[in-house]
Amino acid sequence: MAAPAVKQDGLHDCRDAWARTIEDLAAQDPRIVVVVNDSVGSSKLGGFQKKHADRLINVGIAEQNMVGVSAGLANGGRIPFVSAASCFLTGRALEQVKADVAYANFNVKLVGQSSGVAYGELGPTHHSIEDFAWLRPLNNISIVVPADAWETAEAVKWAASHEGPVYIRLSRMPVPDLEVADRKFAHGKAELVRDGSDVTLIACGTMVHLAAKAAADLEAEGISARVLNMGTITPLDEAAIASAAHETGAIVTIEEANIHGGLGGAVAEYTASSEPVPVERMGFPGFVPTGSVEWLFDHFGLTAEGIARTARKAIGRKRA
């Protein structure tokens, strides 16, 4: 059996990588500013605040203003990173994200913290599982979903160098480092975590690790599962999906998000019109009941076992 693609020791909160990286970038580039909604602590920006106090713009609990201000900062030649809980950043300020950032096409970086169901028991008001569906139809804005600390740092560096709107979706849940040889950050490209020929598991963010574990488990029973880390949802790596459909004949998507309109929706839209193969979408069907993150993952089958089970189902749907 091949070694699992996930290191078993050492978990990291990706917010630490975000905070370190933005501090370093700000030291190098005076145009970088961070805009927050009383979210200094939850964005781990205490260090940034100490080092670059004048470049931390805290508008208070006012998300519409926060996003509008960021568009104005971009107009004034700054490179704003807006850092806030993703539920409020994308939900409360959605019209500002649409009109002021995406439609106006300003060089604004939105960093959604504590996304998915990271707030667990706090409930659906604080979950951010609709964000992909809200932002995917908006032109100009790229959606980037790092899976671990390394990818988070690379995504933030890439966003700073890219001219145009970006949404980086981070979690607060500790995750291991993905173990992939010779990693190079390639925006818009799926990362091959593990090759396989019977089914492809396409995951993003926190779910990539579970998909890798599921693939290792499936190998023990003779099923060869490919695992793709779809770290960019917009623009979508259609070539990687086409290859997966063509070469493995079945796809499972796994995201810590609503199954309507997110990664699974994007993959299903593409395959339905270009490479029709069975696609099983894993995630949340809508508002979730009360429960811890771990309980919610387990309840909705977002575990290595659940993913393996769904992979077998997808394989079973292949036409003879």
Added chain:
Amino acid sequence: MSTNDIAQTIREKALWMRRRAFTMVFDARLGHPGGDFSAIDIIATLYFGVMRYDPKKPEMAERDRFIMSKGHATGALYTGLCAAGYFPEDWLNTYMQPQSKLNGHPNRNYLPGVETNTGPLGHGVPVALGIAIAGQLTNADYRTFVLTGDGELQEGSNWEAAMTAGNRKLGKLTLIVDRNRLQQGMGTEETNGLDPLDDKFRAFGWDVEMVDGHDVDALLTALSEPAGGRTKPLCIIANTIKGKGVSFMENIASWHHGVPNAEQHTTALEELI
């Protein structure tokens, strides 16, 4: 140029803008002429008496910025930008035609001189605030002007931005409220009243000036930057008349998005001389 000459130029430009905007609405069979006409004297005063800009360098870092938050009044904005030299006059003939750069609401990616995309109300003040903060961070000398409708101030995002602007003491930020007291269906005060508007802004940490928004001399005085600058953002409440300049439009709410017939078009052009 003397102050009198400047004021005379502004009045001439405003007259041209009204005539041109009304014909644009007549030709397009679409538009918001009532709010165009309440705002035109303000916009003409900004572009021909107050702001520093170079239409050949619309991205110049040190330019003064004007944000048209009441983005539906494109008849006023587009004629103003055209008169200021940002694009040729024949572009105005394409107003709202298929593929036109002159969309019903302004798009900065289509037209030079448009600072941000507006249309949904309550977006301009936060963006202007961000521009002013960028200027504050870099010790830039530019001024930022934003024009809102009065009914638009019912949107809460304006007050989020007003609070931040007051707290940050953004003396280079000027908000002008086109106080025509009418929104699309009826009066502001009978819809969701704004008065006392001046006290609201003072309470948020702003300087407030009240002017006749059609008195060019008064606008020039209110918009001039005092020696040494300001230590607070400035709100100019410009009392205006919706449809100003055309007898049958003045103070009639239905001209918010009214479209003239041929006879009304002719009558209006006869009055606008």
